[in-house]
Amino acid sequence: MRFAGKTVIITGAASGIGLATTQLFAREGATVFASDIDSVGGEKLAAESEGDVRFVHSDVTDPASIKALMDKAASETGGIDTVFNNAAAGGARPGIDEIEPEEWDMTMDLVLRSVAFGIRYAVPHMKGRKGASIVNVSSVAAVGPGYSPTAYAVAKAGVLHLTKCAAADLAQHDIRVNAIQPGFINTNIFTSTLEIPDEMKTMANAAIAQLSSNAQPVKRGGQPNDIAEAVAYLASEAASFVTGTSLIVDGGITIGPRHCWDPEEETLFAGLEAMEEQAKAAAAADAAGQ
Template structure:
């Protein structure tokens, strides 16, 4: 087992990517501290796991909660080996010319400040731990517009830069810091952000899965396990030479315009080719 007897903290572990990652870490032998504000969801995560999962209620917008989480994990096990700063939601949906300061700040606190202080309060318990690693959840939205609301995209771009600067800061402690950038993953982040009623959630997730598999070269919907596998790799010995960077896990969504990979879509020069062929045929 890659993480036998290692202590791992996962935030946002009540559902989706966080749940899948906590369960996979536990299956690989880790002592997992699964944190979220959704206590019922945390209980379901622990019940689904066949390993050691300790559930902790934690609101990552409250720095005192983050510190208490890290302190508890370290106090009960002797230290922390890996942290997955993952908790989040869609944030404020407003465009830049409509968003209010409260919505902007709420989004930044949830998606960016929480990661900064997840690192801040974990590091004292990680110094001296061989192979210590931190992974932060960014997004394909950090690549450019069109994948999310404005505030979310800015926060996730901030997570990428925070990851790089933190890797530099923590090099003296031999703590690696990397990020993962999910594409369209079939979790409840979309249905929650759009306030989809519970009775329509399964139907909405099905529609999202159908849409996503048609939007990228890999013709299937992304699943939480896809991201979990990348996170465990980044925290493992196999990634010991990987630091200050990110892995995009998006089924090829961001590789280029659709015509670059879909043979059914004409490329930019197809119209010119057809024009030339028509002229030659007429001549």
């Protein structure tokens, strides 16, 4: 019961990582204010979770809605101990050569600005709370291209820098701020913005789950609970000496190109070595023929 007596805010709580994290914190004694724009999913989560889970409809692209969420939680429990800024989606998919200004702004509002104001409006209710902690969701997409659409990757890189800046700003209030960088986690984030029927989304998610088991050195797909456990660590007393940093939970996908961990993957060096062996064999054959 690491979080007994604690008040915890989790955004994007109705599915995926947010749902798993809500359930974990509630099982371990926290009063969890689970927010989402999905009222049906949020109410279902609150009704079926073990522990004290209170659903609050909230749109993280609206700063006033974020403030109302934080104020409500504090008014009901006396303050806030942990905030998990989790809500996001894949955002706009076009590359930098095709994206429109409104698509860029929409992605930044959802992925980056929501985190900034999740911190901004929670902090007044966190000052003076022993062990106060904020955890933000970034992504492996923040470390380089190829993991996500461009706008999303840039926004998630912004979350990393925001985390460091916020940790510096809030150190005077004894509030720790850290980030988590998920890798290939089996949630609906990859299909949530696609304009296709729900049954096709279900099929696509199943295909993604199958492919993800071979996407990184750890030979299984990442699960929401993998991230939930890492968030719980960063929010707990066990991480009381940890602030301003990020924890990558990705099954090793960012350790290097595939050939460095997959022995079946052909590499440039292997190709050069094969050419060298062929040249030696040809030279030996020529020498034998002479």
